[in-house]
Amino acid sequence: MYYSSGNYEAFARPKKPAGVDDKRAWLIGGGLASMAAAGFLLRDGRMSGDRITILEASSVDGGALDGTGTPAQGWFIRGGREMENHFECLWDLFRSVPSLEVEDASVLDEFYWLNKEDPNFSLMRATKHRGQDGGTDKKFTLGDAGAKDIMEMVLSIPEDFYDKRINEVVGKEFLRSNFWLYWRTMFAFEEWHSALEMKLYVQRFIHHIAGLPDFSALKFTKYNQYDSLVRPLKEWLVDQGVIFSNDSKVVDIQFEINGESKSARSITWIHAGEENTVELTDDDLVFFTNGSLVENSNWGSHETPAVLDPEIHEGGSWWLWRKVAAQDPSFGNPDKFCTHVEESQWESATVTVKDDRIRHLITDICRRDTNTGKVVTGGIVSVMDSNWLMSWTVNRQPHFPTQPDDETVVWVYGLFTDRPGNYVKKPMRDCTGEEITQEWLYHLGAPIDEIEELAKDGAITNPCMMPFVTAFFLPRNGTDRPKVVPEGVKNFAFIGQFAESTRDCIFTTEYSVRTAMEAVYQLLEVDRGVPEVFGSIYDVRQLIKSTAYLRDGKPLPIAGPFRKYMEKGEIGRLMAQFGLIEKDNEVPSPSGAVTPTGG
Numbered sequence: 001m002y003y004s005s006g007n008y009e010a011f012a013r014p015k016k017p018a019g020v021d022d023k024r025a026w027l028i029g030g031g032l033a034s035m036a037a038a039g040f041l042l043r044d045g046r047m048s049g050d051r052i053t054i055l056e057a058s059s060v061d062g063g064a065l066d067g068t069g070t071p072a073q074g075w076f077i078r079g080g081r082e083m084e085n086h087f088e089c090l091w092d093l094f095r096s097v098p099s100l101e102v103e104d105a106s107v108l109d110e111f112y113w114l115n116k117e118d119p120n121f122s123l124m125r126a127t128k129h130r131g132q133d134g135g136t137d138k139k140f141t142l143g144d145a146g147a148k149d150i151m152e153m154v155l156s157i158p159e160d161f162y163d164k165r166i167n168e169v170v171g172k173e174f175l176r177s178n179f180w181l182y183w184r185t186m187f188a189f190e191e192w193h194s195a196l197e198m199k200l201y202v203q204r205f206i207h208h209i210a211g212l213p214d215f216s217a218l219k220f221t222k223y224n225q226y227d228s229l230v231r232p233l234k235e236w237l238v239d240q241g242v243i244f245s246n247d248s249k250v251v252d253i254q255f256e257i258n259g260e261s262k263s264a265r266s267i268t269w270i271h272a273g274e275e276n277t278v279e280l281t282d283d284d285l286v287f288f289t290n291g292s293l294v295e296n297s298n299w300g301s302h303e304t305p306a307v308l309d310p311e312i313h314e315g316g317s318w319w320l321w322r323k324v325a326a327q328d329p330s331f332g333n334p335d336k337f338c339t340h341v342e343e344s345q346w347e348s349a350t351v352t353v354k355d356d357r358i359r360h361l362i363t364d365i366c367r368r369d370t371n372t373g374k375v376v377t378g379g380i381v382s383v384m385d386s387n388w389l390m391s392w393t394v395n396r397q398p399h400f401p402t403q404p405d406d407e408t409v410v411w412v413y414g415l416f417t418d419r420p421g422n423y424v425k426k427p428m429r430d431c432t433g434e435e436i437t438q439e440w441l442y443h444l445g446a447p448i449d450e451i452e453e454l455a456k457d458g459a460i461t462n463p464c465m466m467p468f469v470t471a472f473f474l475p476r477n478g479t480d481r482p483k484v485v486p487e488g489v490k491n492f493a494f495i496g497q498f499a500e501s502t503r504d505c506i507f508t509t510e511y512s513v514r515t516a517m518e519a520v521y522q523l524l525e526v527d528r529g530v531p532e533v534f535g536s537i538y539d540v541r542q543l544i545k546s547t548a549y550l551r552d553g554k555p556l557p558i559a560g561p562f563r564k565y566m567e568k569g570e571i572g573r574l575m576a577q578f579g580l581i582e583k584d585n586e587v588p589s590p591s592g593a594v595t596p597t598g599g
Contacts, residue, residue, distance in 0.1 A: 001521045003502070004529025010092070014528035016046040022283050023047065023524070026267055028250045029289030029317065030056025031063020032509060033496040035233050036516035037287045038242050039093050045524045049241025055269055057249040057315065061234055064294045065509075067224030067400065074302070074352035074460030075400055075409050078294055079469075080393065081225045082186070082218045082379070083111075084208065087510035088531035089517045093233075100232045101222075107232050114222055118396075121216040122378035123367040126181065128385045131365050131445030136178050138213035139552045146174040147550055153199045154206070154537070161196035162477040169195045179550070182212045185382040185391045187507065188415065192343055193473040200505040207536035207594075209546040215379035224399050229509070247271060249315040253288065255327050260488040262328060270315070282491050285523045287516070288324065290482070291337060291498035292317040293472065293507075298465045302433040306465035310341035318468070321498075325482075330489075332482035337471040337498065344471040347428050348413040348464050349436045351392075355458030359408055361444040362394060370408045371397045383443045387421055388414030388428045390443060412440050417465075423451070433461030472497050472506045484515050485522045493519030503533040541574060541594045548578035556580045 027034040069075035094107040126134030211217025221228035252268040300306035380391040399409040423442035437455035566572035
């Protein structure tokens with residue numbers, strides 16, 4: 001396997017790999033990573049669909065990409081997915097997946113047209129004082145010390161941040177900045193999370209720094225992630241014969257390890273109460289989604305709280321990874337991620353709004369009508385003075401294809417679930433859906449004397465507690481996550497958020513698809529390059545632009561002799577274009593390739 005960039009490799013179709021007709025594929029876990037791996041096995045590996053089996057413990061596929069419900073019980077989404085132009089592997093896959101709604105179009109075509117015609121950006125990124133403008137004014141407020149923290153983070157090598165927390169490598173000024181508000185609410189980072197992951201994120205999305213304050217960096221699907229991504233992908237796979245074996249709980253994977261040579265030799269699963277075992281040869285390829293951010297997710301209701309379940313249960317993904325990891329050190333260290341629940345948990349809630357009075361409150365804050373089919377909030381609205389550090393968002397409506405016109409689906413989440421609320425004097429994790437709605441309405445600025453009635457009768461709220469949702473952000477070193485294909489392995493790969501790839505960052509749809517693509521290309525020896533992570537961190541234009549925005553437009557103090565030297569060259573011209581040094585009237589505006597888009 002090798003990395004590539006540019007049209008030559010992106011448009012090329014690889015030859016059929018040698019011996020593929022004799023191979024079978026077993027994919028453990030039915031999330032996006034496994035479904036993507038099946039897609040690459042079919043399209044680029046030319047494997048017959050009936051030789052690909054996906055074993056999924058639950059009755060529903062898609063993993064963390066969920067979305068379900070009815071008007072009567074309300075709707076259910078554990079989270080949403082923020083996307084961008086440079087999810088190279090994701091778009092490489094979905095260019096081949098037919099749209100379910102647009103004739104003769106791919107999912108990528110549909111997504112591209114939607115976001116061209118209705119570009120995303122927010123008109124209210126943060127609030128305080130019960131629905132008033134948070135006054136962030138698109139500023140980062142980092143100051144010199146905070147900007148220096150980011151510079152040092154980018155310039156340091158990854159090994160410098162092994163097993164370190166964010167608050168160990170940045171100062172108090174950084175943690176008081178708007179940048180940190182934008183960052184932690186957008187990506188769900190906490191101060192105690194991994195400094196290494198923070199570094200990888202800053203590097204990965206350096207080209208989107210300018211779009212962080214108003215979310216013009218982001219793109220969203222038409223519906224929830226299940227209906228927009230999982231359903232069309234599964235239908236395409238099923239049409240080509242891929243076997244989906246749901247309610248099949250894998251309880252063992254056994255390996256044969258001889259020195260440096262490692263091969264998977266059996267898989268055991270339980271289906272309909274019966275144990276099944278398949279003996280494997282080197283022609284049986286195994287793809288394992290190790291770890292899970294949504295395992296032990298627990299739904300409450302409008303009347304009941306969601307329960308925090310920190311246990312590792314037999315037959316779960318964490319439990320199975322432990323069994324696999326015990327067989328060889330190169331298979332990773334799952335306990336680094338699944339034994340610190342208080343540092344990896346947070347709670348979300350799906351609010352199904354039925355009362356126009358609530359819709360009017362939303363409109364007053366986001367400055368857009370809700371049920372138009374177009375962008376509403378444009379991303380999360382973070383409540384700066386919320387004890388729970390609450391954020392909420394309204395995506396394009398309807399959020400579900402069968403959602404009635406008189407309902408609006410809102411997603412709410414809180415990072416600090418153990419703290420009493422501002423209105424409801426209870427920790428979020430102890431609250432019913434109705435009580436979470438009360439707290440949310442309080443921060444929307446609803447009249448105090450109407451909050452309880454509106455929460456009771458004007459909405460249905462389904463809370464969800466997720467103990468491992470940011471487990472991959474916990475401090476780690478370079479070997480806690482196994483490589484996609486560990487050294488010496490013949491027929492086995494790790495895929496998903498807890499497998500180790502190069503330069504990319506987790507908690508994205510792109511990472512799941514990237515690890516799947518890398519796994520398939522390595523095990524089948526597909527002769528086509530995997531698209532490299534977009535190289536914005538190596539683009540001097542992006543670095544200069546990002547520096548200008550991080551400094552809130554303040555020029556750089558540059559010593560006289562060096563300044564004169566710079567002003568005469570291309571670097572000086574770029575710096576002048578972005579206001580880092582005094583701008584000459586003859587200096588052209590920045591290239592459209594590096595300027596922010598949106599409102």
